[in-house]
Amino acid sequence: MKEPSAQARWERRTQRPLMGLAVVFAVAYAVPIVASPASRSVSVACTIAEWTVWGAFAVDYLVRVALADRRREYVRRHWLDLFAVLLPLLQPLRLLRVVSTLMLVGRRAQMASQVRLTTYVGGAVVGLLMFGSLAVLSVERASPEGNIRTLDDALWWSFTTMTTVGYGDHAPTTGAGRILAVGLMLSGIALLGLVTANIAAWFISRFEMDDLEERRQTAAIAALTDEVRALRAEVAALTVTRERVAEDQPR
Amino acid sequence: MKEPSAQARWERRTQRPLMGLAVVFAVAYAVPIVASPASRSVSVACTIAEWTVWGAFAVDYLVRVALADRRREYVRRHWLDLFAVLLPLLQPLRLLRVVSTLMLVGRRAQMASQVRLTTYVGGAVVGLLMFGSLAVLSVERASPEGNIRTLDDALWWSFTTMTTVGYGDHAPTTGAGRILAVGLMLSGIALLGLVTANIAAWFISRFEMDDLEERRQTAAIAALTDEVRALRAEVAALTVTRERVAEDQPR
Amino acid sequence: MKEPSAQARWERRTQRPLMGLAVVFAVAYAVPIVASPASRSVSVACTIAEWTVWGAFAVDYLVRVALADRRREYVRRHWLDLFAVLLPLLQPLRLLRVVSTLMLVGRRAQMASQVRLTTYVGGAVVGLLMFGSLAVLSVERASPEGNIRTLDDALWWSFTTMTTVGYGDHAPTTGAGRILAVGLMLSGIALLGLVTANIAAWFISRFEMDDLEERRQTAAIAALTDEVRALRAEVAALTVTRERVAEDQPR
Amino acid sequence: MKEPSAQARWERRTQRPLMGLAVVFAVAYAVPIVASPASRSVSVACTIAEWTVWGAFAVDYLVRVALADRRREYVRRHWLDLFAVLLPLLQPLRLLRVVSTLMLVGRRAQMASQVRLTTYVGGAVVGLLMFGSLAVLSVERASPEGNIRTLDDALWWSFTTMTTVGYGDHAPTTGAGRILAVGLMLSGIALLGLVTANIAAWFISRFEMDDLEERRQTAAIAALTDEVRALRAEVAALTVTRERVAEDQPR
Structure with missing residues (x-):
């Protein structure tokens, strides 16, 4: 094996x-x-x-x-x-x-596993943009009614699609082109969600949520520590008494 | 009853x-x-x-x-x-x-109740896309100025609407078609929000917010444990003394 | 006073x-x-x-x-x-x-103060949609190049704007209409953010983030409790010895 | 130095x-x-x-x-x-x-450092809108097919781009204009993410997540405190016995 x-x-x-x-x-x-x-x-x-x-x-x-x-x-x-x-x-x-x-x-x-998530997604987005542009260009250039005929137009269309701006000055007209476009749109939504989630996670970790429950816990731990300290003082006093007693006692 | x-x-x-x-x-x-x-x-x-x-x-x-x-x-x-x-x-x-x-x-x-929320929403989105496309197609095909005349166009329009891309190459022109479109748009916004929220929740749970209050608590618990350990050592010492005293004492 | x-x-x-x-x-x-x-x-x-x-x-x-x-x-x-x-x-x-x-x-x-935030925002959105549609209609109807000429078109345009779909089949052409449109767009972005934030907050509170730091704390508290219990047992043993000694000793 | x-x-x-x-x-x-x-x-x-x-x-x-x-x-x-x-x-x-x-x-x-993040981002957005409009205007005005020819159109186009509405009534046609537009789109997505994240962070901090783990911890700390209190009472009792013994013993 x-x-x-x-x-x-x-x-x-x-x-x-x-x-x-x-x-x-x-x-x-x-x-x-x-x-x-x-x-x-x-x-x-x-x-x-x-x-x-x-x-x-x-x-x-x-x-x-x-x-x-x-x-x-x-x-x-x-x-x-x-x-x-x-x-x-x-x-x-x-x-x-x-x-x-x-x-x-x-x-x-x-x-x-060493690739961080943000890098992976960033790479995926750039890859999708590039391959999406090229694929749509190759598909739409062949269509007689197509309006994506140069690499410039294809890249520009990819950006307007992925950011969900969608001017509509260029848009795929063939079935294959539209399937590619749907892929880009969904990637765009995921990208948008990821950017937002990233910022939100950073925000939340930065402005440090002021949690009532946690402050109660901190107070409880502090009170407990005081309790233990008092206990230790008492035990220490006890030890001293004990030792004095031991010394005083005739052996 | x-x-x-x-x-x-x-x-x-x-x-x-x-x-x-x-x-x-x-x-x-x-x-x-x-x-x-x-x-x-x-x-x-x-x-x-x-x-x-x-x-x-x-x-x-x-x-x-x-x-x-x-x-x-x-x-x-x-x-x-x-x-x-x-x-x-x-x-x-x-x-x-x-x-x-x-x-x-x-x-x-x-x-x-066994259906998970994400499955339910995913199903709802697919259902809305499909029925939205069919309903808009049946409504708009009858309109003389309509520009959604095939199932392809209807599906394509549904996708561009739900992802809020909105090229405008196809758009409903009748009242009924527009009411259906508003439904798709609102579903699209909810979908976008759900995707973002899903990613954000996953992010936040993954990158584990580094909370100052919690680190303070952990430190406080560690300090308290040290305190208790010291106390225990003292009590142990006390016990040993006590036992020696007990042994030394004539019975 | x-x-x-x-x-x-x-x-x-x-x-x-x-x-x-x-x-x-x-x-x-x-x-x-x-x-x-x-x-x-x-x-x-x-x-x-x-x-x-x-x-x-x-x-x-x-x-x-x-x-x-x-x-x-x-x-x-x-x-x-x-x-x-x-x-x-x-x-x-x-x-x-x-x-x-x-x-x-x-x-x-x-x-x-009794009005909840979501209700307030919902009301504001509906109000903005309605007044935005009416105001844009009254402004654009007067413009010779305007393409928003009926209440239907105005409402439809408001929806496509606020959801950031933006087909572009209808769009304001006058300065006043465009200022109103910018207001609707910004409200739309705020609306989108609010929907997403609402869902995210609900998600995060539901799936209950599984925090490593907290689990470490729980473990630390459990360990501490064991420590204190052991201590208490020792003290109890000490008390028993002490009492036996006291009983044994001749008074 | x-x-x-x-x-x-x-x-x-x-x-x-x-x-x-x-x-x-x-x-x-x-x-x-x-x-x-x-x-x-x-x-x-x-x-x-x-x-x-x-x-x-x-x-x-x-x-x-x-x-x-x-x-x-x-x-x-x-x-x-x-x-x-x-x-x-x-x-x-x-x-x-x-x-x-x-x-x-x-x-x-x-x-x-005294500038808060939101102020910085707000300033950046306004600056990008203003410079984006002016730069696109200067670039597109020179293009024979350009449709952004006045400051009004440029500002209007910037807003529709940054909010990802994208009507498409005005859109850059030159390479430089499109690169500027991509910058505005990406800024718009970041802005959208920031608005959402801001609202989400505020929501989450407001509705105060009700965390099960934390409530378990609070209960654990409370139980531990009871334990320590009981221990302290025992030690106190021990001290009293000890002192009475010490007093009773003949010196």
């Missing part, structure tokens, strides 16, 4: 290379969209890079399963990873490959 | 069948809107299904009143149920029948 | 009549806008009613000042009331008269 | 003059935009005023570094100040000069 730390060690060691591959994927995804129309060779190279990164994450998943103590339970508990690994095989659409790889990257980043 | 648990037993037993009927209602409501123009027979079948579900909930209400200890008080306290039951009789509009049934379903779901 | 309760008694007694007058004002304000173009007699009657209500609040303010112990300090502390009373005299615009009366009504409602 | 308070004294003394210069900067920035097209002499005077204010803040930074105990560490810790001071030298664009001076003013305002 394997040691329980074999898996943790694997995760720690592969953390950095996999995050590096995530950056490679981001570049391979962005290049054909930004530099559209891309030459055939660039486009092929990028597709190969994308599949390679996905493959690396699939291998990582398989290794983690292999290193797990109870493989069945591990697969059941991490069913989202399995789904993300299988998704591009079921439907080899580019959009699904992106979603799948983003999910795998996000879940691996979450495993790194 | 009936036992108090007769009513609770009824509610527990009818919970699942009634929730099943709610699904039937949802289908019966959606079909004629999505498959418009629907054939006459489908349309009639759906109307019958809707009235049947409403009837089941009306019967459920009457049974609950009959099983109640103090019937007058029960009716007074659950006046919203009575209102929901009577609404479709006063005005046999389809929209009011939907609102009435949604209210009855929501109140029955609330009664099931 | 007057008793301190004279003023409080006046405030309690005039509470209901003044709130009744506030309703009269609302009607007198709404009628000429909704029933536009109103006949000359209706319009004159409404203007008289508005000035009368304002007059009643002005008299209420003067009586409160007269009944105050330290009149100068009272005027200084309630400078907003003085400002609201004087505003319509300085600039007899209808819009300023509305703002002034709303401020006076709001401040009197705030004085009634 | 300098005293540690030399720097603090400098900061306290220069606080007011620098804030006065910030107002001068605001005026010098606003005049050429509002009174456009401005005469050449006015435009030159304003540019000189802007550079003078920036210079004053640069000198303030140099003096603070000179007065610091550990200069290298001070520069490293306040790298944002250094960046803000150097920014206009690297790229003498007007927009960057504004951003740089705003940053310097904001950081100096933050240093004044």
